[in-house]
Amino acid sequence: MATRSGKGYPRTSLPDAISKETPQPKNKTKANSCTAKFEKLSTRSSRTSEKLKLERQLAIQKVELEFKERELELKLEKLKIQKEMEKTKALLDVVEESVRLESDEDEVDQVITPNILSDMLEDAPNDNVVRFLETMPQSAAEAEDKEEKGTLRELVNSFRLPRIHVEKFKGDPLKYPVWLSTFDNLIASRVSTPSEKLNLLSQHLEGEPLTMIKGYLLLQDKAAYDKARAKLQYWYGGDAVISRAFLGKLESWPKINGKDSAGLKGFSNFLDEIRAAKESKRDLGVLDYPQENYKMVAKLPLHIESKWRTFIMKYQNNKGHFPPFEEFAQFIAERAQEANIPMFECHREAATPYQQKSPPSKKACVLLKPPGNKDFCA
Numbered sequence: 001m002a003t004r005s006g007k008g009y010p011r012t013s014l015p016d017a018i019s020k021e022t023p024q025p026k027n028k029t030k031a032n033s034c035t036a037k038f039e040k041l042s043t044r045s046s047r048t049s050e051k052l053k054l055e056r057q058l059a060i061q062k063v064e065l066e067f068k069e070r071e072l073e074l075k076l077e078k079l080k081i082q083k084e085m086e087k088t089k090a091l092l093d094v095v096e097e098s099v100r101l102e103s104d105e106d107e108v109d110q111v112i113t114p115n116i117l118s119d120m121l122e123d124a125p126n127d128n129v130v131r132f133l134e135t136m137p138q139s140a141a142e143a144e145d146k147e148e149k150g151t152l153r154e155l156v157n158s159f160r161l162p163r164i165h166v167e168k169f170k171g172d173p174l175k176y177p178v179w180l181s182t183f184d185n186l187i188a189s190r191v192s193t194p195s196e197k198l199n200l201l202s203q204h205l206e207g208e209p210l211t212m213i214k215g216y217l218l219l220q221d222k223a224a225y226d227k228a229r230a231k232l233q234y235w236y237g238g239d240a241v242i243s244r245a246f247l248g249k250l251e252s253w254p255k256i257n258g259k260d261s262a263g264l265k266g267f268s269n270f271l272d273e274i275r276a277a278k279e280s281k282r283d284l285g286v287l288d289y290p291q292e293n294y295k296m297v298a299k300l301p302l303h304i305e306s307k308w309r310t311f312i313m314k315y316q317n318n319k320g321h322f323p324p325f326e327e328f329a330q331f332i333a334e335r336a337q338e339a340n341i342p343m344f345e346c347h348r349e350a351a352t353p354y355q356q357k358s359p360p361s362k363k364a365c366v367l368l369k370p371p372g373n374k375d376f377c378a
Helices: 013-022 028-123 126-136 139-160 173-186 194-203 207-217 222-237 241-253 261-280 284-290 291-296 300-319 326-337
Strands: none
Touching: 173 222, 173 241, 194 207, 194 222, 207 222, 222 241, 241 261, 241 284, 241 291, 261 284, 261 326, 284 291, 284 326, 291 326, 300 326
């Protein structure tokens, strides 16, 4: 637009001029920003709640899955046990059928064999041919059949065996070797897993031995079973422990009375037990010394001690040294046999304690004076 002076001015519309001249209010700008923030927060909150809901649903699904897996494992285990039971039942049926057939064959053999033998005797074959036929080896099929029958017979006999009973070990070292051998042969050999062996081991212990291995029951593995066995062996099965137990029991043995034949026999049996253990327990070699022998002789009756002194003199004159423990045990065994001759046992009377007899009571005399002034003793 030209002016009078010839200068031009920019042309501006009326709304633009008003908008430029009129400023926007500040409150409206703040409201818009708050609204945007609120929308963001609500969106974030909704996403968080949705996330929690999904996580909760996922956890529930995991629990349900684990439950289903456990249920499936139980079903599989049940099927496995049922299959094992069916196998055992089938094996038992086979064994019973085999036993029945074997008994039938024995009956048939008892009936047929005499007839066959009679027919063979009628033919009167050559003796050399008969001996040759008897020495002929059996065929492989017959040998295999006989072996199978023997195995089945052993299996049937095992079913008929009485229930196995092993006493509990309570801590006596003298009983440990026998108990351990019985446990291994009758129980541990029939179990395959170490956990079962460990549980059965704990069931056959009592007192201090059971307390000693209780800590290993929590592990239930082969290492725990081996450690439990090693600990029992250290405290109850070592040579020094068993030897000390023998010597302690021998030292505490009571003195034997001169007429106590049963006590002498019991002492002889214990000496035989020591003699058997002395072959593998080197610590029992101290019983060969005269000092230890004197302790044992002090428990004998006087007449047996006198005979042993005579035996020592003769032995030293012949051998040149003091008799060992084995000679003493044999000597006591012979004296025990002399004191316990079976033919004399029926005439032996049990010793009764001496009882002082009281004098017979005198009859009391009461004087009666009937008519006639005569005295009577009632």
